[in-house]
Amino acid sequence: MRLRINHSLKFLLAILGLQFLLATITALGQGADPVKVDAQSEQLIKGALRFLAKHQSPNGSWQGLDSKERLYPVANTAYALIAFQACGHLPDEGEYGANVRRGMTYLLNSVSDEGLIGDQNSGQYMYFHGIATIALAELYGQTGNRQVKPKLSRLIKVIVSSQNNEGGWRYRPIVHDADISVTVLQVVALRAAKNGGLNVPQKTMDEAVSYVRKCYSDRERGFAYQPGGKPGFARTAAAIYSLQVCGKYDDPLVKAGSRYLFQKFSSHEKWFTYGNYYAAPAHYMIGGETWKKWYGLISETLRKRVQRDGELIYWSGDVGRIYSTAAHATILAMPYHYLPLYQR
Numbered sequence: 001m002r003l004r005i006n007h008s009l010k011f012l013l014a015i016l017g018l019q020f021l022l023a024t025i026t027a028l029g030q031g032a033d034p035v036k037v038d039a040q041s042e043q044l045i046k047g048a049l050r051f052l053a054k055h056q057s058p059n060g061s062w063q064g065l066d067s068k069e070r071l072y073p074v075a076n077t078a079y080a081l082i083a084f085q086a087c088g089h090l091p092d093e094g095e096y097g098a099n100v101r102r103g104m105t106y107l108l109n110s111v112s113d114e115g116l117i118g119d120q121n122s123g124q125y126m127y128f129h130g131i132a133t134i135a136l137a138e139l140y141g142q143t144g145n146r147q148v149k150p151k152l153s154r155l156i157k158v159i160v161s162s163q164n165n166e167g168g169w170r171y172r173p174i175v176h177d178a179d180i181s182v183t184v185l186q187v188v189a190l191r192a193a194k195n196g197g198l199n200v201p202q203k204t205m206d207e208a209v210s211y212v213r214k215c216y217s218d219r220e221r222g223f224a225y226q227p228g229g230k231p232g233f234a235r236t237a238a239a240i241y242s243l244q245v246c247g248k249y250d251d252p253l254v255k256a257g258s259r260y261l262f263q264k265f266s267s268h269e270k271w272f273t274y275g276n277y278y279a280a281p282a283h284y285m286i287g288g289e290t291w292k293k294w295y296g297l298i299s300e301t302l303r304k305r306v307q308r309d310g311e312l313i314y315w316s317g318d319v320g321r322i323y324s325t326a327a328h329a330t331i332l333a334m335p336y337h338y339l340p341l342y343q344r
Helices: 007-015 019-030 039-054 073-086 097-109 125-143 148-161 180-195 202-214 233-245 252-264 272-286 288-305 321-332
Strands: 307-309 312-314
Touching (some): 039 312, 073 097, 097 148, 125 180, 252 272, 272 321
């Protein structure tokens, strides 16, 4: 079991110069984590945060720098907020506290009375509903901000009510079919909200586990987009992370999925950023030498793929530069142990 360390305590200890005590408390909370953020990765993280801060819009959102990601300002903003949180920045706390506060306000202002957020007619709606809910749930869990809870509760109700009969979710907030790529975001959002003290029906989580299991292929030892389909890297990463956030940490399918990911890992993976955004926390939760091996693999790959603009660091791929940079900074920052969501 891992002990969650209150962010305010971490922040205070850092200010007082008690880094040794902070490191000791964190180590006790996380167990013997063999992974540390080295100087090179830390410089990449700092440059990535500078890049994200520079490209925040006046209204608090991240509108995107590339044609595809400009369609999803809510999702961009959520991914950016998670990256800042992963590095210890909360609303009005830390170097980028003001950026986080403005981003949080943008998301809150985007939630309707019905609990929908952003472009409700988008064919990809539940993707950004899920990631926005995760960002706000993590903020609420760490700060207890009273402004967040009512709207977060509405977002959660939409997720619970739109689960289909198989236990999964699809692109629109209606009970229809399902796939693993949408399902993972909803179960992570539910877990984050539950961690923050919100009511999440256990039945919803149990049925999600049932759906994820159906996507497993005994023949290929990986997970498919939908039951009976062909397994893939990103799909398997999403699936084993889903099982873990539902509490199935030691499930044999998690171990099988991890082996599949190591076998299939490639810097040329079509959905490299998307897949590793789930593969990294999945292996973080496995912990030990497995996590150490995975972090070494992904951090070395990210160093080779990085792009620079003076002191600004960014990555391209999958969707666009804001999304990729936020996702990769979050991955590199996992050994900081700031996000409650990434703790068992």
